[in-house]
Amino acid sequence: MKEEELTYEILVKEFRRQDRLIAEGKMQKPQRVIRDFTPEEMEVIKRGRTAEIVFKELEEKYGL
Numbered sequence: 001m002k003e004e005e006l007t008y009e010i011l012v013k014e015f016r017r018q019d020r021l022i023a024e025g026k027m028q029k030p031q032r033v034i035r036d037f038t039p040e041e042m043e044v045i046k047r048g049r050t051a052e053i054v055f056k057e058l059e060e061k062y063g064l
Contacts, residue, residue, distance in 0.1 A: 021027035037045065 018027065022029050
């Protein structure tokens with residue numbers, strides 16, 4: 001078998017084991033990690049940064 005097939009099989013077995021342990025009450029379901037954006041990050045998202053903007057800022061900042 002290919003290495004990636006073995007990896008996939010290992011993951012499937014582990015997920016099944018995890019589901020079984022959750023059903024038996026021996027393990028809690030893993031919590032999702034939720035992160036809020038900073039105000040600066042929200043501004044970047046709202047502006048819709050393009051590659052051209054990023055490269056221009058890098059050129060200005062580092063003189064490339």
